[in-house]
Amino acid sequence: MRAALINTGTELLLGDVQDAHLAFIAREIFPLGLRIEERRTVPDTEAIRHTLTELFPGCEILFVTGGLGPTSDDITREMVAESLGLELRQDPELLSSLRRRLRIRGIKWAAGIARQSDVPAGARILPNENGSAPGFYLKANVNPRIPSPHVFVLPGPPRELQPMFQKYVMPILRSLVPPSALLERRLYRIAGVGESVVEEAIGEKVLAIPGIELGYCARPGEVEVRIIGRAEAIEQADAIIGSTLGVAIFSIADGTLEEVIVKLLTKSNQTLATAESCTGGLIANRITNVPGASKIFLAGYVCYANRAKTDMLDVDPKLIEAHGAVSDPVARALAERARSRAESDHALATTGIAGPTGGSPEKPVGTVYVGLASAEPKTIVKKFFFPTDRETFKQLAAQAAFEMLRRKLIKE
DSSP: OEEEEEEEOHHHHTTSSOOOHHHHHHHHHGGGTOEEEEEEEEOSSTHHHHHHHHHGGGOSEEEEESOOSSSTTOOHHHHHHHHHTOOEEEOHHHHHHHHHHHHHHTOOOOGGGGGGGEEETTOEEEOOTTSSOOEEEEOTTSSTTSOOOEEEEEOSSHHHHHHHIIIIIHHHHHHHSOGGGOOEEEEEEEESSOHHHHHHHHHHHHHTSTTOEEEEEEETTEEEEEEEEOHHHHHHHHHHHHHHHGGGEEESSSOOHHHHHHHHHHHTTOOEEEEESTTTTHHHHHHHTSTTGGGTEEEEEEOOSHHHHHHHHOOOHHHHHHHOSSSHHHHHHHHHHHHHHHTOSEEEEEEEOOSSSOOOSSSOTTEEEEEEEESSSOOEEEEEEOOSOHHHHHHHHHHHHHHHHHHHHTTO
């Protein structure tokens, strides 16, 4: 069944508010075999009615969000009713409920509030247990004279829409969608391998499976592989992806690389410290964003300036003078000193040139050395080259550090 989404709200098109509904609704309906095939965002004007009539013929399920409040710019219910040739009727129970709700909350009644109890004829009310404006559902072809899909009209605030959707919309959708439409989706997250390399390794083999859909999403330092299909096709594709990419896959869910690191360290009862120059504390920040990080993370040293490297971690100034701050020996020293100072099992260190200035022919902008010190064997230092903007450079350097540690922890 084809599904579409209309987000109403002038504030969305002005950039004052970001849409949160597409991602939520898409995730909720996918297990039913439904996917949003088209999304439009329209202002609080006649554009709503025009868009409704344009989309009616091209979909079987239509979600409409926003514009159900009490003010003059909340015109979604009127536009939906007009598009379907339906009369708006005031629901006495809704009106009574609104009055009672506002009285309990000590809010003064205003004439416009009553508009929220207006419902198109033939609509099923979707109660709003977290706000004043109810949603409503109109079955397909509710007006025999005007062909139309199943229409769900929902409030704009996510804190109201989301619980309403889960409690009242999903049961209706389950009754509409045949079990044969059910699909599965599986995600694989890979670090340190380019999107084109991943595609070359698995693409042709996976796409040869009938009924499989394969997609990729590249982010700084990682690639997400997505497969969609029926259960038997998913299992065939999973076997190919798993055997081909192997340990390069760090997660088969939505877990981040830092979450994987925290889990691995927790499982092995080991600890981590960091010594960061060019990443400016990003590695420590990402680790400490993970619940449970306090069990494994001991200390983070941000030693950006050369003097800080000496003062905080006793890195020999002669080492910096001889090799430069961005070098294998300094990355090695930072990692080893951080591990020794924090008495941790492992320590990660970064030192590099984020740019846009500061590079040289020998060490161009984008050069970074990542050190990993552990109890055994010897300290590992790897050189990377990420010629990009400063923020992306830091993300890529952090990803490289995490992947070095992950490979160490799984003893790859």
